[in-house]
Amino acid sequence: xxxxxxxxxxxxxxxxxxxxxxxxxxHEMHKKVDADGNEIKxxxxxxxxxGAADVEExxxxxxxxxxxxxxxxxxxxxxxxxxxxxxxxxxxxxxxCMGCHNGANMNMxxxxxxxxxxxxxxxxxxYLIALIKDPAMASNVDHKYAxxxxxxxxxxxxxxxxxxxxxxxxxxxxxxxxGEVTPKEAFSxxxxxxxxxxxxxxxxxGDTPKFKHEKxxxxxxxxxxxxxxxxxxxxxxxxxxxxxxxxxxxxxFMETFIENPQTQLPGTSMPRVGLSHEGYEKVKEYLTxxxxxSKKHREEVGPWVILFxxxxxxxxxxxxxxxxxxxx
Amino acid sequence: xxxxxxxxxxxxxxxxxxRIGLNTLMRVLNTEYxxxxxxxxxxxxxxxxxxTFGILLVSGIFLLMYYKPDANLAFDSINYTIMSEVGYxxxxxxxxxxxxxxxxxxxxxxxFTGIYYGSYKRGRELIWLSGMGLFVAFSAEAFSGYxxxxxxxxxxxxxxxxxxxxxxxLEAVGLVEWIRGDYVPGDAYLTRFFMLHVLLxxxxxxxxxxxxxxxxxxxxxxxxxxxEIDYEEAAKLYKEGNVKESKVIPFSPVFLSKDLFVMxxxxxxxxxxxxxxxxxxxxxxxxxPADGLKTPAHIxxxxxxxxxxEILRPFSKDIGLIAFAFAQVxxxxxxxxxxxxxxxxxxxxxxxxxxFWVLLVDxxxxxxxxxxxxxxxxxxFVGLVSAVLFLLMWxxxxxxxxxxxxxxxxx
Numbered sequence: 001x002x003x004x005x006x007x008x009x010x011x012x013x014x015x016x017x018x019x020x021x022x023x024x025x026x027h028e029m030h031k032k033v034d035a036d037g038n039e040i041k042x043x044x045x046x047x048x049x050x051g052a053a054d055v056e057e058x059x060x061x062x063x064x065x066x067x068x069x070x071x072x073x074x075x076x077x078x079x080x081x082x083x084x085x086x087x088x089x090x091x092x093x094x095x096x097c098m099g100c101h102n103g104a105n106m107n108m109x110x111x112x113x114x115x116x117x118x119x120x121x122x123x124x125x126x127y128l129i130a131l132i133k134d135p136a137m138a139s140n141v142d143h144k145y146a147x148x149x150x151x152x153x154x155x156x157x158x159x160x161x162x163x164x165x166x167x168x169x170x171x172x173x174x175x176x177x178x179g180e181v182t183p184k185e186a187f188s189x190x191x192x193x194x195x196x197x198x199x200x201x202x203x204x205x206g207d208t209p210k211f212k213h214e215k216x217x218x219x220x221x222x223x224x225x226x227x228x229x230x231x232x233x234x235x236x237x238x239x240x241x242x243x244x245x246x247x248x249x250x251x252x253f254m255e256t257f258i259e260n261p262q263t264q265l266p267g268t269s270m271p272r273v274g275l276s277h278e279g280y281e282k283v284k285e286y287l288t289x290x291x292x293x294s295k296k297h298r299e300e301v302g303p304w305v306i307l308f309x310x311x312x313x314x315x316x317x318x319x320x321x322x323x324x325x326x327x328x
Numbered sequence: 329x330x331x332x333x334x335x336x337x338x339x340x341x342x343x344x345x346x347r348i349g350l351n352t353l354m355r356v357l358n359t360e361y362x363x364x365x366x367x368x369x370x371x372x373x374x375x376x377x378x379x380t381f382g383i384l385l386v387s388g389i390f391l392l393m394y395y396k397p398d399a400n401l402a403f404d405s406i407n408y409t410i411m412s413e414v415g416y417x418x419x420x421x422x423x424x425x426x427x428x429x430x431x432x433x434x435x436x437x438x439x440f441t442g443i444y445y446g447s448y449k450r451g452r453e454l455i456w457l458s459g460m461g462l463f464v465a466f467s468a469e470a471f472s473g474y475x476x477x478x479x480x481x482x483x484x485x486x487x488x489x490x491x492x493x494x495x496x497x498l499e500a501v502g503l504v505e506w507i508r509g510d511y512v513p514g515d516a517y518l519t520r521f522f523m524l525h526v527l528l529x530x531x532x533x534x535x536x537x538x539x540x541x542x543x544x545x546x547x548x549x550x551x552x553x554x555x556e557i558d559y560e561e562a563a564k565l566y567k568e569g570n571v572k573e574s575k576v577i578p579f580s581p582v583f584l585s586k587d588l589f590v591m592x593x594x595x596x597x598x599x600x601x602x603x604x605x606x607x608x609x610x611x612x613x614x615x616x617p618a619d620g621l622k623t624p625a626h627i628x629x630x631x632x633x634x635x636x637x638e639i640l641r642p643f644s645k646d647i648g649l650i651a652f653a654f655a656q657v658x659x660x661x662x663x664x665x666x667x668x669x670x671x672x673x674x675x676x677x678x679x680x681x682x683x684f685w686v687l688l689v690d691x692x693x694x695x696x697x698x699x700x701x702x703x704x705x706x707x708x709f710v711g712l713v714s715a716v717l718f719l720l721m722w723x724x725x726x727x728x729x730x731x732x733x734x735x736x737x738x739x
Contacts, residue, residue, distance in 0.1 A: 003368045010370075010437060013692065020696035021631045022608050028700050028707075029626050199408050240616075244407050248615035294411060294418030301419070302603030309599060313592030316585070323585040327365065327571050 030253075032263075034060050042263045044255045047277040049127040050074060053260050054140055073137050077130045080163045085171025093169035096159050105205060107227060109152030110234025111193045112204065120178030122186045122279030128170045131274060132160050139271030140262050152234075183289060186282035190273050191242065194231055199243035200290045204231055235269045246284070246291035254284065356545075358580035362559050362566075364551035365577050371549065372590035373438040378537070379591055380431045380598075387424040388526070390417075395476065397522035399515040402478035403617045419602075422610070426602045428470055429609035432632035434594075435463060443662070444684055446671045447550040453663040454543040458536055460660045465533045467633070472525035474630065475518060479614030484627045486513040486521075496646040512620055554671035626701065634698030635691045639719075641702060642712035651719060658722055665725050668732035676735060679728040687721055690714050 032040040040060070045053060051074025058066040100113040119128065130138035135153040136145045145151050160166050187197075188206065196203045203224045211217040232238045246254070256263050258280060261270040275283060288295055336343040344350040363371075394414050396405040410417035439459070442448055448456035471489065475482045490513070494504050509516030548559060557575050565574035577583055601609070608631070613624055629637050640652035666680075674681040697711035 006368055006370060013688065014433060014437075017631070017692050017695055018608065020692070021634065021699050025696065025699040028704070198404075199412070244615045244617075247610075248612050250612060292411075297416075297418065298422075298603050302599070305599045305603065306596060309592060309595040313589065313596060316589040316592045320585040320589045323582045327577065327582070 035062075042252075042256050044252075044259055047124060047259055047275060047280055049124055049130065049138075049272075049274060051077065051130075053263065054137075057140075057262060070137070073134060074130070076163075077126055077133060080129045080133070080166050081126050083163060083167040085164075085167035085169075085174075087168070087171045087175045089165075090168035090170070090172030091176070093160065093165055094172050097169070100153075107230045111152065111231055112227070113153075114189050114193050116173065116177055116189070118177060118179060118181040118185055118189055120174040120176070121181045122190060122276060122282060123173075123274045124276040124279075125170060125174055127272075127274030127276075128173060129166055132156055132166045132169065138274065140260060141269060141271045143267070144269055181282060183282045183286035186279055187286040190275055190279065190283055194235065194239040194270075195242045196228075197242050197290060204228060239270065242287060242291075244291045246287040254287075255280070258283070359578050360563065361545070361579035362563050362576040363549055363579050363583040364555070364557055365575055366551045366553060366555065367549070368552060369586075369590050370437065370441040372587045373434055373441060375584075375587040376591055376594050377431065377434050377438060379594075380427055380434060381533070381537070383423060384427045384431065385530070387420045387427065390420040391424055392526055397476070397519050399478060399518050399618075402476060402518060406477050407615065422602045422606050425610045426598065426606050428473060429630065429632070430598060430601065431466065432470070432630075435466060436632070439463070439659075440684075440688060442550075443687075444674045445550050445552065446554055446666075446673070446677075448663045449666065449671045450669070451547040452543075452550065455540065455547065456663050457660060458540040458543050462533065462536045462540060463659075464656075465529055465536055469525060469529045469533060470630065470632070472521040472529060475513075475521040476525060477614055478518060478618045480616040480618055480622070480624050481611050481614040481627070483513055483618035483620065484624060485629060486517065488627060489629075490517075492640075492649065492652070496649045513618075550671070552673065554673060554676075556671070628699050631695060631699070634696075635694040635718075638694040638698035638711050639715045641698070642708060642715050651715065654719065661722075665722060666729045667726060668729040668734075670732060670735045672735055677732060680732060683721065683725060683728060686717075690717050690721070694718060 032042060034040055051070055054070045054074070055067060058070050097116060100108055101116045102113075103115055105112055127138060131153075134142075135156065136142040136151045145154075160169065184200075188202070192202060192206065193204060201208045204227045205220075205224055208220065208224075211220065228238055249257070253264060257265070258273070258275060260272050261268045262272075330346070332346050333342060336346065341350065345352075391406075391410060394405060394410050394417065396402055406421065410421055412418075442456065442459070471485075475486050486508075490504055490507050493507055494500050505511060508514075509520060548557070551557070555575075559576065562574050562576040566576055566578070571577075611630075616624075628634065636652060636655045639655045640648045642648070643651055668677065668680070670677055674684040693710065693714045697707055697714060700707040700711075702708045702711065
C-alpha cells in the first residue's frame with residue numbers, strides 16, 4: 001500500500017506540472033484581451049456567416065460608423081438569403097463570373113481567380129451572397145481597401161445590382177456547382193491561389209508538371225516566382241506554404257482562423273474564404289493527408305503496441321511474483 | 329600463464345570462464361550483486377532510464393539514416409522524408425521525440441528520490457556526482473537534438489541559448505560567434521550541433537552511465553530507511569536459503585523481475601503518449617520552418633529546462649546570468665551542503681522534510697512561470713519570488729542540516 005501512496009504522489013506532481021506547462025500556459029499565451037483587459041473568447045460559430053462576429057469586432061474597436069455599416073450590410077445579406085433564387089435565371093448571371101473564373105490560371109489584380117466548379121459544395125450560401133454583394137465586407141478585409149485600393153473582385157458590384165440577381169446566381173451555384181468534391185479539389189479551389197503546398201508539389205499555379213528537360217522545369221519555376229511576386233505584392237507578404245500547417249497549428253486555431261482570420265490575427269490580409277462546415281472538413285482532410293499522413297497508421301498500430309505492453313506487464317508481474325515467493 | 333583446460337569445448341561455460349572470468353562476472357554483476365529488499369518501485373527508475381536511453385539510441389539510429397544535417401534540407405528530411413516516405417519513419421520519430429521529453433520526467437523522479445532518501449550522502453557522493461554529470465550531458469543532448477528539425481523553435485531557442493555565452497555585460501560576442509560558427513544560427517551551427525548530438529555527447533553519456541553504475545557497486549543501493557546493511561552477513565543468510573530473513577536480494581533475477589514489471593507499466597504510458605498524446609513533446613511551433621526574419625510570439629524552452637530558465641528571467645541581465653549559472657551547478661554541491669550525518673528518508677529528518685517539499689513545489693512553480701508570459705505582472709512577480717526562494721534554499725539547507733538531530737542507530 002505504501003507503494004501506491006508513493007505512486008499517487010508521483011502521479012499528482014507529474015500531472016500538476018503537465019497541466020501548468022501545457023493546457024494552462026498555452027491558454028494564457030494565446031489569450032486575446034480587449035482594451036479593458038477582459039478575455040475575448042474565440043469560438044467557432046459553426047461556419048455560419050451572419051456577420052455577428054464582424055459587428056462584435058467593430059464594437060470592440062469602438063467604431064460606431066463601422067458598426068452601423070456592418071450591421072446594415074449583413075442585414076441586407078439576410079434579406080437576400082430569404083429571397084427564392086431561380087437557378088435557371090442565375091445561369092446567365094454566372095456567365096459574367098466566368099469572365100474571370102475561367103480556369104485560365106491568369107493573375108487578375110493580385111491573385112488568380114479560383115475555379116468555381118464546386119463552389120456550392122464547399123462555400124456557405126450566405127457567404128456567397130455577401131461576397132457578390134461586397135467582396136471586401138464579406139471576407140472581412142474591408143480595412144485593407146479603405147483608402148486607395150479596390151478589391152480585385154470589386155467590379156462585381158456593378159454586375160449584380162439587384163438583390164434578385166444575386167439570389168439567382170447563388171441558387172445556381174448551390175444547385176449546379178455542388179457536385180461531389182474531393183479533398184484536393186476543395187483545397188485547390190479555396191486555398192491554392194495564395195498558398196503553395198510543396199509536399200504535395202503544388203504551387204499557386206497548381207500541380208507542378210513533370211518536365212523532360214531542365215529548361216522547361218526552370219521556365220515553369222520562373223512562372224511560379226512571377227505569380228508568387230504578384231501575390232506577395234497584393235497580400236503584403238507571401239502567404240505561407242501549408243504543407244505542415246496541420247501540425248503547426250492546433251485544431252481550434254485552424255477552425256476559428258479559417259472561419260474568420262481576423263479573430264486570431266487581427267489586421268491580417270488573409271480574407272475569410274467562406275467555407276461551409278463540409279467544405280472545411282474537406283480542406284482539413286487534405287491538409288492532414290499531406291501534413292500528417294501517419295495519422296491513420298498511428299491509429300491502426302497504436303492499440304496493438306499498447307496491448308503488447310499490457311501482456312508484457314502481466315507476464316512480468318507473474319514472473320516477479322514467482323521470483324519473490326518466500327521473500328517476505 | 330594461467331592454466332587452460334584443453335578438453336573444454338569452445339564457447340562452453342568453462343571455456344569462457346577461463347578466458348574472461350564469466351562466472352565471476354555473472355556473480356559480481358548479477359547473482360551476487362546484492363540489493364536491499366526494503367525498497368519500493370522508485371528504485372526501478374534507474375533501469376527505466378537505462379531502457380529509455382536504449383530506446384532513444386535505437387530510434388536515433390533509424391532516424392540518422394534519413395536525416396540531412398543541412399539548413400536547407402533538414403526540415404524537409406524530417407517532416408517529409410521521414411514522416412511520409414520512410415516506412416514507420418513516423419513511429420521512430422515520435423518515439424524519439426516523446427522519449428527525449430519523458431526521459432527528463434524520469435530523471436527528475438530519480439533525482440528527487442535520491443534527495444528524499446539521502447542517497448547522496450557519505451559513501452555515495454560519487455553516485456550523486458556522476459548522476460549529475462549525466463543530467464548535464466542529457467541536457468546538452470536534448471538541446472543539441474532540439475536544433476536538428478530546424479523549425480522556428482529550434483532556430484530561436486538556439487539563438488537565445490547561445491546568446492547566453494556573451495556573458496551579459498561582458499559582451500563576449502566573439503565567443504558567441506565562435507560557438508555558432510556564424511553571426512546567427514546557420515548551416516555551420518546546425519552541422520556542429522548535429523555532430524554533438526549523434527557522436528560526442530552520446531559517447532560521454534555512455535561513459536558516464538558506466539561510471540554511474542560503477543560508483544554504485546561498492547556503496548550499494550540505498551534503501552527506504554537508510555539502514556546500513558551488513559552485506560556479508562545478509563548475503564550469507566540468502567545463500568543459505570534463508571531468503572525471508574535476509575535483508576538483501578540478488579540483482580538478477582529477483583530485483584530485475586520487479587524492474588521489468590515497473591518497466592512494463594512505464595512502457596504502457598510511454599506508448600500511449602507516442603501514439604495519442606505527443607504534442608507536449610513535439611511543439612507545434614517547431615513545425616514552422618526556421619525563419620530568421622520572423623520571431624515567434626513566445627519563445628520558451630522545453631518543459632524540463634523551464635525552472636532554470638525562470639531563474640534567469642526575472643532578474644536584470646547580469647544578476648540573472650549569475651543566478652542561472654548558480655542554479656546549473658548547485659545540485660552538484662548537494663552532498664557537501666547537507667551537513668547532517670543522517671542517512672534517512674526525509675520524513676525522519678525534521679526540518680529537512682519541509683525543505684524537500686518546499687524545493688519540489690518551488691521548482692514546479694518555477695517551471696510553470698518559465699512558460700507563462702512574463703508580461704503579466706502577477707506571473708512576473710510569482711516568478712521573481714520563487715527564483716529568490718530557490719537561491720535561498722541552499723544556505724538554508726546548510727543551516728538546517730547543521731543543527732539536525734542525529735538519529736541513533738537502531739532507533
